[in-house]
Amino acid sequence: MDSTELRDALEDAGLSQYQAEAYTTLLQLGTASATEVADSCAVPTARIYDVLRDLETKGYIETYEQESLQARACDPSVVLDDLRGRASMLEEAADEIEERWDEPEVDQHKLSIVKRFETVIQRAASLIRDAENEVQFAATPEQYETLKPALREALSNGVIVKATLYADSAETLDGAEFDGTATEVRHRTLPTPFVVLIDRTGTCFAPHSHSLNEYGVLVDDYTLTYVFHWYFQTCLWEVWEEVYSVRPADPPLVYSDLRRCIREIEPFLADGAEITARVSGFETETGDAVEVEGRIVGVNYAGAGETEGSPPLSQLAGRVCFTVETSDGGERYTVGGWGAVLEDVEATRITVLERSA
Template sequence: MNGEELIETLEDAGLSPYQADAFVTLLGLGSASATQIAKASSVPDARIYDVLRGLEEAEYIETYQQDSLHARAHDPADVLADLRQRANRFETAAEEIEDRWDRPDIDEHRVSIVKRLDTVLAQAEQLIRNAETQVNVGLTIDQYYELEDALECALDRGADVKVCLVPSLDREMELPSTDSFSRTATEVRTRSAPSPFIALIDRSWTCFSPHGRSTNEYGVIVNDMTHTYVFYWYFLTNLWEGYESIYSARNEELPISYVDIRHCLRTIVPLFEDGMQIDVSVNGIETVTGHEISLRGTVTDVTYAGQTQDETYLTSLSHLAGEASFTLETDDGTYTVGGWGAMIEEIEAIQITVERAEKQP
C-alpha cells in the first residue's frame, strides 16, 4: 500500500484529509516541528496547529514544546487496535449485508431471488422437514444426502415424497441404498442428464436453482400456489413421466392414495370404463369457501381432456394436461372433484384414496 492509499484508508477510518496526510508524514519523519510537517505535507501553514491538536485528541500523536511546537507519533499499538476493530466491523457489516441479501424474510415475499444455491438448499431443507402432504424433488446425489434427514421427516409425517435423482456435472451417479430410499421416499426415479435443483412442497412452495454450469448462480424461492403449479408441470414433464421407477413403496392393490388427481385417474378410468363401482375418500378444500372438507362416496363420472380412442387409458401425459375431474356421489349429495388449482369443480382434492372397486351386479 503506497502513501496515497494509506491516507485514503485513514480517511475511511475517520480522519480528515489534512489529519491523514499529516499523520502519514509524521510517521516518515519520526518527530518534527509543526513547520517541518507542514512543509513535508499538503497541510497549509495556517492549519497545521489545528490539525496536530486534532490528531493529539484522537491519540494518534503527542505534541511537545522544543523552542517551537513539535510532534511525534504515539506508540501505534492503540492506533492499530482501533484500525483492526474498524476492519472487523466492516467485515462483519459486509457479511451481514450479504446474509440479508441472500436470506430475505421469505414470509414477506411471494417470490424471492437469492444469490447462492446454499440458500436455496437451506430453505428447501426447512420446508421439506415440515411438509404435510407432498414433496417433489429433483436433485443430485450430494444434494439428496444433504436433504436426507428432512426427506425422512416428511415421509414420517405422512407426506407423499417423489424423488428424481440426476447426475452431477463432474462425476458418475452412485445411487443410495434401497434402505435409504425406504426411509426418505414414496417413489424414486432417475434421469440420465443433469438438471436444475427443484423442490416443491405442499403445493405452495418452490425452491429452484439452475445446474452448476449456468452462467450465473442464483436461486428462486416462491411461496405461491399458482407459480408452484407451473413448476410442478416442469417436474412432471422433465423429471418424472418419462422415467422408470427404481424404487416404490406404493401399494400394488387397493386401497391406494394419491396426491395428484391425474395419477388417480389413471387408476380410476379403466375401472370405471369396465363398469366397476369405485369407492373413494377425498380430503380437500371447498373451492367457494376455502374450508377443508372430507368426503367418502362412489365415482359416478370422470372427465379429462384428450379422451383416448383405444383401450390403453391415459398412458400419455397429454391425455391429462387439460381438465381432469370426477363426480363423487356421497350420502350428503353429489360433488365434482378437481385437482390442484381447481376452479370450476366444487372440491379441490389434496389427497384421494381409492378404497375399493367392485364389479356391479
C-alpha cells in the first residue's frame, strides 16, 4: 500500500484529509516540529497546530514544547486496535446487509418487498413444505422444476396442489412430469407472474420476466392473501385449459374451495341427489377447530336455483354457503368458505363422502 492509499484508508477510518496527511508524515519523520510537519505535507501552516492537537486527542500522536511545538507518533497499538475494530465492525455490517438482502424477516412483517427473485422462490419453497391444506401457484415450467422437491413433499402430506404453467403450447407440458407433484395443472398462453398461495395466509409474488422492474412481494396475512386468491382464480386459473388432473370423478371428492364444491354438486342437488359430506374448519364465532359430517340440505348464493347446471364463478362472488344436517342429532350448520363471517363454520376442507344418483 503506497502513501496515497494509506491516507485514503485513514480518511475512511474517520480522519480528515489534513489529519491523515499530518499523521502519515509524522510516521516518516519520527519526531518533528509543527512547522517541519507543515513543510513536509499538504497541511497549511495556519492549520497545522489545530490538526496536531486533534490527532493528539484521538491518540494518534503526542506533542510537547521544546522551544517550539514538537510532535511524534504514539505507539501504534491504540491506532491498530481502533482500525482493526472498525474493520471487524464493517465486516459484520457487510454480513448483516447480505443476510437482510437474502432473507428478509417475513415473520416480523405482514408484507415485505424484496429485490431478488431468488429470495421469493426460496421463501415459496419453504412455505410449500410447511403447507397443511392447499397450495395454488402460477409459474413457468422452469420455476416449477425448481419447486418440484417442495411440491412433492406437500402432495405426499395430503396437500391439494393446483398449478398454472405458462408455455407457448400445451404440447410442451408433459403430464408425466406432474406425477407426484400436483393435483391439477392448467396451461396458460400469456406470460405468467410468479404467484404462490399457501394455506390462506402466505403469498409469494414476482412479476413475469417481461416486467421492467425486478422485485418480489412476500405476504404473511389472511386478508391480503385472499385478494391474491381472487386474482389467481379469475386470471390465472378459471379460464385456462386443464392439462393434468388426478382428481377422481366419483366420491370421495376432496375440496379446499367451497365455491368449487358448490359448482360441482349443484347440478346433482338440483336433480334431487342426496349428498353426504364431511367438513373440516373453524367455528367463525370462536375460531376453534371443528369437524361436521352430515347431509347437505341446501345451498345459498346469488341466483341459486335459477341457473341450469353449474353456476358461473361470477354468481359465486358474493356470499356463498351450504347447510349440513348431521345424522346423529339432526343439528344444522351453515358452512362458508374462505373469509366466512355470517356462517357457523369456515371450511378449510370439504370431503364429499357419498352422492346418490
